[in-house]
Amino acid sequence: MDSRTEQSSDPPSNVPAPKGNQHRTQIPEGTREALKRPTFNVLGMERPQMLSLLEHMFYQLDLVATFKMEPETLRCFLSSVQEHYQENPFHNFHHGFSVAQMLYCVISQCQLQERLLPSDTLAMMVAALCHDLDHPGLSNSYQVNAQTDLAKRYNYNSPLENHHWAVTLRILSQEKSNLLVNVAPEQLPHIQQEIMELILATDMVHHGKILQSLQHIETLSFSNREHVTALKKTLIKLCDISNEARPADQAEVWADSLMEEYFLQSDREKAEGLPVTPYMDRDRVRKADAQSSFITFLLLPLCEALCQHLPQLSDSLLQPLRAAKLRYQQQMDKEMGQAERQDM
Template sequence: MYNREGTVVKISPRLEANSKESYYRLEVVASDLQTVAKSSELDNMEHRLHHLESKVNQDVGKTPDIMSELKSHVESFKRKLESVEHLSWIGLFKDDGEQHLAKFTPKPKTPQLSVQEERQQVRRKFLNISSLQVTEDVRELLKTPTFDNWQWEEAEMLVLLQVMYTSLDFLSALNIELEVLQNFLFEVYCHYNNIPFHNFQHCFCVTQMMYGLIWLTDLRNKLGRTDLFIMLTSALCHDLDHPGYNNVYQINAQTDLALRYNDISPLENHHCAIAFGILAKPECNILKNLSSEQYKHIRGGMIKYFSVFSICCVSVLHLLSHELLSLLSLGRCILATDMARHNEILNKFKSIQSVFDFTNKDHKEVLMKIMVKVSDISNEARPMAVAEPWLDCLLQEFFHQSDTEKQKGLPVSPFMDRDKVSKPSSQTNFIRFVLLPLFSELTKLFPCLEQHILEPVRRALEYYSDMEKASKDEEATTKP
């Protein structure tokens, strides 16, 4: 964007409005429209919707709620494509005395490229833009749960992760070389698979939420840099090489992972092993300049908090599928153990609320576990436009697993069966029995979080409850 004098200006909400005397000129420097639906395809979809709506109106005399909702989604998506399809580059500027927009080369869509070649393209772009200055507006937004992950490319997300590590002073406090950090972040990116939910973008969201909570609760002045590093790095690595099939599937299918870890949290053990495998590479070892005691503390902390991610997943299993747990009722069953630890951690956190002491090692440890749990399952604390697509991605992954279970004759996970699970019903119980109790307890210690994470979750419960009621009302009216 240029002002009337032809000088490049930063796009910001604080810019003065256009006028005849003072106006701006826009120049498009980057686009990636090949990655989205073509306008003609959207027009065709709209035409088909209008035709279907007319036929329904003729048959029943009114437009069903589901049809209105579908039209709204299509119109919203089209507006987004036409206005802000790819504007994330706005947030990055070179720091060379005179700010100007970095002109990024769009990632070419070349299907013949191998996965390795595509990753190298991301690496080159990441390194090319890593020295650019991220604007203060973006830095501040990065500290909040309202951050929209859908507007950022993979290379840009790597830059923002670099910002998180540098702004929390990890490089100076832990003597981390910038080049080594960049190698580490890129290797982490390479070890996330291209699956609907547990992918690199999910990893970024969990890490960004942890980063935001650290700032919102002022943990920078309440915990040491090493503890903050453990929390952020655990979030970053928590789903490394996730195959898209959960622990229950691994155990029932007797996969290599389940056999390797004796059915004990196979995925979480695998994620942790991959993380330390990356750190074992000299060019990626961000811990190489630490003392042996510091390394042992960080390794022990990360292993401990990886087990907490397992608890997050199991808590959902417990609430949505009692039948599944009954299939796994052996005394040493990991699911039962994990669920008991989930209750133990939450109850312990409740018990220390009134006397919480940041100088107490046990108190801090419980808080860090709670922060890890909250970050991992925090999508519903985000704006609905950001959160709802994540639910669609999760259900897609769930349904794929249950389809595979049916094909292989394995026990079918009830909460993943596309024939039994609806979008609203999958969320109402999850929000009511998992998110609200957990988020409420954290908010008691940090009242400032009520507006940032608790209120959005309450609104999400109302949203999905209304959707569930509307769906049941529609079923009732259509029954003969």
């Protein structure tokens, strides 16, 4: 049976917000289990539901107890994160939640909570949730070509990712939303640095280097900090771009949303006389071709490298990605056949 259709993953519409230690009984068992699978459907969820489930994840990963988080501080942090996501077609709070949920899924399936340091898990979860905070819906290439204030502020070097981290740090600097307030003083700079580096790793310009760093590891050792760093960066990158590993009906919606955001940017680039980002050009890009190439050249190599060390992900992520690639290739063949018949 296809693991992506094994069980309905649509979350209930009435998930209540957990309070304190009551979270375990307030999230239905079916939802708690669905949350650990890539089939979980975030599309159409209301914000209170997502906040409730994020709170549940932090409890389940033992982050609240380990880092002595006050329940109200956690809720304020999550609410502040949600408020700092813009209403873009793709880069919005639903995307931030979906990346955090996919990471939670991977941690759960691979029992990484038992193999990583608690600070590693905390840094990854915060980075996954916050990695696109205040995203304006316009890429780094636009920021640089348009010479925006954001690009100038960060010397044209990963302006978006640096901004996402700056907003994250701003939230963590507020007393009411400081998730790290009870972290040991000697540990705090390390955790902040980890979060920053993971957010910066989501810039696609680092894709090749991060992929190679994991590919060069023959046997992953969780006692080797260089190995762990390579693993964490690969994980957050994979979770960030993993929508095609979700069921086809969900993946289609995510792809359409991303295309819409891309096309809006290319329209703006043309209107402003800026270089048009090739993979965003409304007049040239075809979804099936674009997604097939993205899966083939970026997503599959990343997932395959990860599965060498975390084989538990082969069925839940790698096989669905291969199926998605085949689906898009078949769609391309169909479109090509239709075009040929029209030319006859």
